Amino acid sequence: MGTIWFWLVSIMLAGYVVLDGFDIGVGILHLWIARDDAERRTVIRSIGPVWDGNEVWLIAAGGTLYFAFPALYATGFSGFYLPLIMVLWLLILRGVSLEFRGHVGGHIWPVLWDAGFALASILLAIFYGAALGNVVRGVPLDPYRRFFEPLWTDFQPRGQTGILDWYTVLVGITALAALALHGAAWLAYKTEGELNERAFQCLRTLWWPVALLTVTITIVSFRLEPWLLWDFRANPWGFIFPVLALAGLLGVLWFARDGHDAAAFGASCAYLIGMLTSVTFSLYPNVLPSSVSPIHFGLTVSNARAADYGLKIGLVWWLIGMALVAGYTTFVYRSFAGKVGTADTETEEGY
Amino acid sequence: MGDALAVHRLQFAFTITFHYIFPQLTMGLALLIFILKTAALRTGDEQWNRAARFWAHIFGISFALGVVTGIPMEFQFGTNWSEFSRLAGGVIGQTLAMEGVFSFFLESSFLGIFLFGEKRLGPLGHWFSSLMMFLGSWLSGYLIVQTNAWMQHPVGYAVAADGSFQLQSFWALLLNPWGLWQYAHTMLGAVQTGCFVMAAVGAYYLLSRLHEDYGKLFIRTGVIVGILAAFLQLFPTGDGQGVMISTYQPTTLAAMEGLFQTQPGAPLALIGQPDVPRQRLDNPLTIPRMLSFLTYRKWTAQVRGLDQFPQSNWPDNIELLYFSYHIMVGLGTIFIAILAIAAWKLLRGTLFQSKLMLWTLMLALPFPFIANIAGWITAEVGRQPWIIYGLMRTSAGVSPLVSAGNAWFTLIGFMGMYGILAMLFLFLVYREIEHGPAPEHLPERRAHVL
Numbered sequence: 001m002g003t004i005w006f007w008l009v010s011i012m013l014a015g016y017v018v019l020d021g022f023d024i025g026v027g028i029l030h031l032w033i034a035r036d037d038a039e040r041r042t043v044i045r046s047i048g049p050v051w052d053g054n055e056v057w058l059i060a061a062g063g064t065l066y067f068a069f070p071a072l073y074a075t076g077f078s079g080f081y082l083p084l085i086m087v088l089w090l091l092i093l094r095g096v097s098l099e100f101r102g103h104v105g106g107h108i109w110p111v112l113w114d115a116g117f118a119l120a121s122i123l124l125a126i127f128y129g130a131a132l133g134n135v136v137r138g139v140p141l142d143p144y145r146r147f148f149e150p151l152w153t154d155f156q157p158r159g160q161t162g163i164l165d166w167y168t169v170l171v172g173i174t175a176l177a178a179l180a181l182h183g184a185a186w187l188a189y190k191t192e193g194e195l196n197e198r199a200f201q202c203l204r205t206l207w208w209p210v211a212l213l214t215v216t217i218t219i220v221s222f223r224l225e226p227w228l229l230w231d232f233r234a235n236p237w238g239f240i241f242p243v244l245a246l247a248g249l250l251g252v253l254w255f256a257r258d259g260h261d262a263a264a265f266g267a268s269c270a271y272l273i274g275m276l277t278s279v280t281f282s283l284y285p286n287v288l289p290s291s292v293s294p295i296h297f298g299l300t301v302s303n304a305r306a307a308d309y310g311l312k313i314g315l316v317w318w319l320i321g322m323a324l325v326a327g328y329t330t331f332v333y334r335s336f337a338g339k340v341g342t343a344d345t346e347t348e349e350g351y
Numbered sequence: 352m353g354d355a356l357a358v359h360r361l362q363f364a365f366t367i368t369f370h371y372i373f374p375q376l377t378m379g380l381a382l383l384i385f386i387l388k389t390a391a392l393r394t395g396d397e398q399w400n401r402a403a404r405f406w407a408h409i410f411g412i413s414f415a416l417g418v419v420t421g422i423p424m425e426f427q428f429g430t431n432w433s434e435f436s437r438l439a440g441g442v443i444g445q446t447l448a449m450e451g452v453f454s455f456f457l458e459s460s461f462l463g464i465f466l467f468g469e470k471r472l473g474p475l476g477h478w479f480s481s482l483m484m485f486l487g488s489w490l491s492g493y494l495i496v497q498t499n500a501w502m503q504h505p506v507g508y509a510v511a512a513d514g515s516f517q518l519q520s521f522w523a524l525l526l527n528p529w530g531l532w533q534y535a536h537t538m539l540g541a542v543q544t545g546c547f548v549m550a551a552v553g554a555y556y557l558l559s560r561l562h563e564d565y566g567k568l569f570i571r572t573g574v575i576v577g578i579l580a581a582f583l584q585l586f587p588t589g590d591g592q593g594v595m596i597s598t599y600q601p602t603t604l605a606a607m608e609g610l611f612q613t614q615p616g617a618p619l620a621l622i623g624q625p626d627v628p629r630q631r632l633d634n635p636l637t638i639p640r641m642l643s644f645l646t647y648r649k650w651t652a653q654v655r656g657l658d659q660f661p662q663s664n665w666p667d668n669i670e671l672l673y674f675s676y677h678i679m680v681g682l683g684t685i686f687i688a689i690l691a692i693a694a695w696k697l698l699r700g701t702l703f704q705s706k707l708m709l710w711t712l713m714l715a716l717p718f719p720f721i722a723n724i725a726g727w728i729t730a731e732v733g734r735q736p737w738i739i740y741g742l743m744r745t746s747a748g749v750s751p752l753v754s755a756g757n758a759w760f761t762l763i764g765f766m767g768m769y770g771i772l773a774m775l776f777l778f779l780v781y782r783e784i785e786h787g788p789a790p791e792h793l794p795e796r797r798a799h800v801l
Contacts, residue, residue: 013607049463052418060566062425063448070440070515077436078750085423085432089768092419096772099415103779146433148752306441307511310518314445321452322792328460335468 002301005068006287008165010280012064016057017276018182018269023051027094027121028176033112033187033198041113044098046190046340050332051098055091058059060325067164067314071289072215072304073147077305079139079147079170080131083163085128094120122176129175135166136221136228136279138291138298145297150288157224161291167224174213181206185252189261196261203256203264211249214275217244225289228282238281245274283299355755357745359431362736362762364731366637368724371767373417375723378492378538379545380410381485383572388481392474395497402568403481405788406549411466412779416772418459425451428485431515432564433740435748436707438515440730442508444500445518447524456486492541493534500530503730504599516742529599539584540726543686546577552718552784554709567703570712574697578690584683585775590645596733597646600740602660603733607667607676608642609635610656617642617654626735627672630657638691666735675728682722689715 026047034040047147066073077084089096096114101109137157139147152162155169164172185204187199194350234236288299305311372686384406391399425447429437436444461483469477473526507523508516518524553569556562597604605611611630619641623632657665666672689711696702703709708711734740738748 049467053456053459053463054414054689055418055422056451056459059422059455060427060448060451063444064423066428066436066440067444067448070444071437073440073444074428074433074437074750077426078431078433078753079432081750081753082761085764088426089422089764092423092768092772095415095419096775099412100775100779103782105414115669146752150756230529297625304531307517308445310441310445310521313518313521314448317449318452321449321456325452325456328456332460332463335464 001308001315002305003285003312004062004315006284006301007280007307009061009065009068010277012061013062014042014276014280016054018272019054019057020051020270021179021182023047023183023185024121024125024185025179025181027117027183028125028180029183029187029202031118033184033202033340037110039195040110041102042191042195042340043187044117046187046206048098049336050266050351052101053329053332055095064314067307068311069243069287069301069304070306075141075145075147075299075304076288079149080134081148082151083131085125085153087124087131087346090120090124090127092348094124108162113235125179126169126172130163130168130173132175132279132333133171133243134161135288136225136283137165138225138289141288141290141297141299143291143297145299145303158291167220171217172221173215174210177206177210177213178275181210181226181252182268182272185256185261186267188256189265192338192347193342199255203252207249207253211253214245214249215258231282240275241278243274245271245278248272248274250311251334273311288293352752355758356749358755358758359749359753359760360745362431362758362765363427364514364771365762366420366427366765367731369728370417370420371411371724372720373420374488374492375409375541375544375720376413376548377410377417378488378541379543379548380413380546381481381488382542383411383545383549383576385481385485385577386572386695388478392478393481398564398568401517402565405464405565407785408783409548409780411462412776412783414458414462416776420769420772426465431615431753432738432748433750433753435743438743438748439739441500441515441517442505442524443501445521446494446498446501450491450498454487454491454494457483458491458673461487467770476695493530494540496534497525497527497530500533500731503608503734503736504529504595505739516771525714529595532588532595536584536588536592537723537726539580539588540719540723542580543577544723545585545710546573546580547686547719549573550577550712554713554783555701555752557786558709558713560608565788570693572700573698574690574693574702574712577686578694581683581687581690585687589680589683592647600733601655602657602664603666603672604646605655605657605660606666607672607729607733609669609673610642610654611658613653613656613659615643615653616640616651617646617656619645620677622677625670627669652732666733667760668732668735672732675725675732679722679729681719682725686715686722687718691780740758 024044030040030043035045062073093116097113097120101113103109108197117158139149140160141147150162153160154167155162157165157167181203184199188196188203191199226313248264248267248269248271252264252271255261255264255267285301286298287301287304290297290299352481360762384403387403387406402419419763421590426444428447428671430441464472465477465480465765468480472480479795501524503562504527505516506527506529507520509519511517549569550573551758553566553573554572556566558568593604596607609623609625609632610617611625611632613676616639618635618637618639620632621636621638623635623637625631625635643654644650648653657669693702693708696708736744736746738745
């Protein structure tokens with residue numbers, strides 16, 4: 001039961017990264033890709049009807065984590081207290097920027113919220129990457145399986161670690177690059193004309209740093225935490241995850257060169273899913289490893305999970321609920337399928 | 352440690368109070384917008400659609416703020432109340448996760464469609480999306496109230512060997528009788544907020560001689576729906592909630608009524624200030640025997656006062672509890688009076704000419720927000736000193752390693768951020784009201800106003 005939920009939570013988190021990832025990516029890039037107010041409005045309209053629903057994946061994944069692994073939720077959230085609260089502030093800034101931008105015109109108001117949207121998106125990508133880096137690196141859990149990390153200590157991934165050290169910052173930068181690539185793929189898929197050309201240009205340029213960072217981070221992770229390889233040795237079928245990531249990454253460049261916008265976006269999704277599932281696979285059965293004594297204090301699927309009854313009943317409603325979610329999501333994306341027009345041609349705006 | 356506990360409590364209280372300004376408005380407006388859209392569909396009159404569109408703008412602004420201030424609530428269970436989450440997550444995580452999976456996806460999907468897709472969907476599809484938005488937001492309310500209800504009156508759980516609470520009966524959790532009353536009472540409160548806001552905007556239009564057709568439509572809708580909600584708020588839901596409290600939280604009942612001494616034929620205090628050290632009510636104005644009657648339906652029944660309960664189990668802020676409860680009930684009573692007079696005048700056809708009533712409706716705007724929040728303060732302060740009533744004390748639920756300094760840092764951050772959000776909210780809603788329900792809704796009006 002614990003293992004099933006481990007994978008279900010991972011799927012929800014992957015869903016969150018793939019979906020909210022593209023609108024974060026759009027936020028990272030939009031100041032550079034969209035040159036004037038009309039273009040920015042087009043860019044924002046491409047995510048307008050969906051970004052809020054994408055963010056719900058985070059809330060739903062958080063809630064699912066809460067009931068399936070209460071001890072992980074408690075330890076992880078209180079231990080990462082400062083960065084998590086900052087993530088909340090950034091989510092507020094980002095949500096408000098997107099929602100309020102269109103309400104007032106003029107020269108000041110939209111510029112302000114464009115900057116807010118970009119800043120929040122950039123920092124969120126880095127924070128998410130750093131959070132993932134922290135989980136992989138492990139945290140200094142005490143014998144009660146609790147910890148509290150300051151934002152930084154000496155920037156070394158050993159001993160009394162902080163949230164930020166050279167390793168987690170590197171993961172953060174990788175996440176920034178990967179989500180920017182994902183956002184560029186989305187814009188290439190959803191826009192037309194000059195904006196579309198710029199998105200493709202950006203996609204081809206960004207590919208190289210993303211590829212370089214991906215290779216670097218993979219090597220560094222395995223050198224720093226050799227136990228990450230154990231699961232791959234024991235179950236070689238797990239190699240499908242890194243292979244998926246690699247295929248996705250190569251696919252992005254391949255399709256971007258040919259101008260296949262939908263395929264390039266699909267490949268970018270595959271890359272992100274492949275990367276995340278590779279991490280998940282190699283972490284299992286750990287959910288929050290200890291950097292002090294990996295064997296004794298770490299949180300694992302079995303010591304962090306809730307009791308059987310709750311997990312079983314949860315499976316029933318979760319499956320029903322997620323089937324409904326798949327339905328609405330398909331409906332929404334189909335309702336807004338196709339390229340978004342430029343601001344001048346579309347008169348129908350949200351509010 | 353005691354110091355950090357106070358800061359954690361303050362942060363939760365501050366963030367939840369601010370958050371609840373928005374959901375009560377959106378849950379109330381969701382019903383009203385659905386009513387407007389239904390009227391539009393039935394009559395084919397474009398005026399109803401324009402009215403719905405106007406309120407959808409205000410709904411959208413409030414919804415966005417409800418979402419961004421709501422995410423911190425879920426996260427704070429883990430960040431600030433980790434011991435509580437570790438022990439109770441297996442139970443209350445269920446309803447919280449269900450809220451995400453069942454209602455947030457529904458709401459956000461259909462809100463996007465409702466706001467952006469009127470032309471693509473056609474009248475029936477747009478009406479349907481307003482129905483889904485209404486159901487989504489009300490389902491969300493249900494799951495949150497049931498989460499809170501479990502902390503007020505824990506049911507359907509078992510205590511595991513490690514001391515954690517584990518779910519034992521899903522349906523007991525989901526149909527907790529405490530939560531059923533609390534839900535009905537909470538939602539009616541939200542409907543009243545929506546109605547008073549709608550009627551206040553209508554009154555403002557009539558008094559300023561702007562958009563008068565819409566002003567009348569808003570007042571009519573607000574007053575008619577509002578008077579129904581206001582009566583149901585008192586009876587049966589307020590009464591049902593009271594029976595729950597007297598049955599399961601008798602200490603809380605004594606504290607909120609300011610009843611220090613156990614007595615037969617206990618009086619109901621209308622006004623007065625509780626003097627907790629001396630255990631008496633100063634300057635009281637009471638209705639003799641009324642409390643006995645309301646609680647047990649017998650004028651002479653004995654009602655247990657605080658003296659019957661160990662002081663260590665008394666709510667730790669009796670004064671705040673007493674006042675928040677009295678403010679809620681007092682305002683609720685005033686709302687019934689205002690709406691009853693307004694409904695009477697509406698029936699006689701004199702409401703739109705009555706300056707006094709229009710001014711009253713307009714100035715009533717902030718009070719349902721205050722009443723709703725006072726109600727929640729009553730529920731939450733009334734539960735103290737327990738985080739799970741009778742099972743776990745609030746002091747045992749806090750995150751042990753998050754220091755007072757870190758908690759102050761984030762509390763101050765939230766205060767600054769929410770202060771700005773409040774200003775933005777008022778500014779944007781005021782602009783929408785000033786602009787009014789324009790016959791044509793084109794983006795230019797937004798782009799070139801300033």
